Amino acid sequence: MLVADTYLGHRDDPAVRGRPDEADAARVVLSDDDRRRSRVRTETEDGRDLGVVVGRELDDGDVLETETGDLVVVELAAxxxxxxxxxxxxxxxxxxxxxxxxxxxxxxxxxxxxxxxxxxxxxxxxxxxxxxxxxxxxxxxxxxxxxxxxxxxxxxxxxxxxxxxxxHGEHSHSHGDHSHGDGDQDHTHxxxxxxxxxxxxxxxxxxx
The missing domain is CATH 3.30.70.790 (UreE, C-terminal domain)
Incomplete structure (x- = not known):
């Protein structure tokens, strides 16, 4: 099984785009849930077992490196x-x-x-x-x-x-007399x- 444990950056970053092996990188499609997990076991698009262990949220176009030096490009499932x-x-x-x-x-x-x-x-x-x-x-x-x-x-x-x-634009909201009750975890706003x-x-x- 391939283990991708190093985050290199985005595929558009100059340091990543300039790597000679970037064009031959494996591809993996992650769900919205899986891309947020610190450890994921999945498969590359060509059917190889892959473990992703990078401890960060991933985005479209992120590039990972495996223990053997292979590159893996992340795609997000729509x-x-x-x-x-x-x-x-x-x-x-x-x-x-x-x-x-x-x-x-x-x-x-x-x-x-x-x-x-x-x-x-x-x-x-x-x-x-x-x-x-x-x-x-x-x-x-x-x-x-x-x-x-x-x-x-x-x-x-x-x-x-x-x-x-x-x-994160102009939004603001107030919670008034926001209080939480004990017991059955009921709470009022x-x-x-x-x-x-x-x-x-x-x-x-x-x-x-």
């Missing part, structure tokens, strides 16, 4: 997403607020791209589409697409996580005022 597209729709502020809170309170991961909100499909696309359809203002459309899971990584153009969706700024900016068309 994921299904639901795309909510404002397009040319004239969305009022009220509708934007309602849409932002309705979708944000679903605790889905979020990425915003050129006036579109992208959500990874957690179950089935049809069920997710039906859930979203109830909250769409007139003129706002949805479609299915496959993208790299890296689109939802920290440092993306605008992204949020489940639990408390957030972006008091006057929890949760802003979904990324979604609201998208719905108003600020991202276009």
């Amino acid at each position: 994921i299904d997403v639901l795309v909510v597209d404002v397009g040319a729709a004239d969305v009022s502020t009220t509708a934007a607020v309602e849409l932002g809170h309705a979708l944000g309170n679903r605790h889905w991961d979020l990425a915003i791209r050129d006036g579109e909100a992208l959500f990874p499909v957690p179950d089935t696309y049809e069920r997710m589409e039906a859930t979203v359809a109830d909250h769409l203002p007139p003129g706002v459309t949805t479609r299915r697409e496959t993208v790299s899971p890296a689109l939802f990584d920290d440092g993306g153009p605008d992204h949020g996580h489940g639990g408390h969706s957030h972006s 008091g006057d929890h005022d949760h802003s979904h700024d990324g979604l609201l900016r998208f719905a108003r068309g600020d991202e276009r």
Whole structure:
């Protein structure tokens, strides 16, 4: 079994791109879960057993080196997403607020791209589409697409996580009298005022 235990960098890095053996590197496709694990056992695209032991999150185009000096290029398996597209729709502020809170309170991961909100499909696309359809203002459309899971990584153009969706742009939220109870692990959020700024900016068309 090949064991890739050294992270060299991205394939576009000059030091990696200039290696004479880069063109002959093995390829491995990792799921979004596997790329985040410190140890993974999988197979290269040509069927060889491969252990990945680099202790870091991997991205499309990362290059690893095995114990024997062979190179392995990482590719990420694409994921299904639901795309909510404002397009040319004239969305009022009220509708934007309602849409932002309705979708944000679903605790889905979020990425915003050129006036579109992208959500990874957690179950089935049809069920997710039906859930979203109830909250769409007139003129706002949805479609299915496959993208790299890296689109939802920290440092993306605008992204949020489940639990408390957030972006790293203008987003802020307050937790009011946020308190956790003991016992059965129940907890209350008091006057929890949760802003979904990324979604609201998208719905108003600020991202276009």
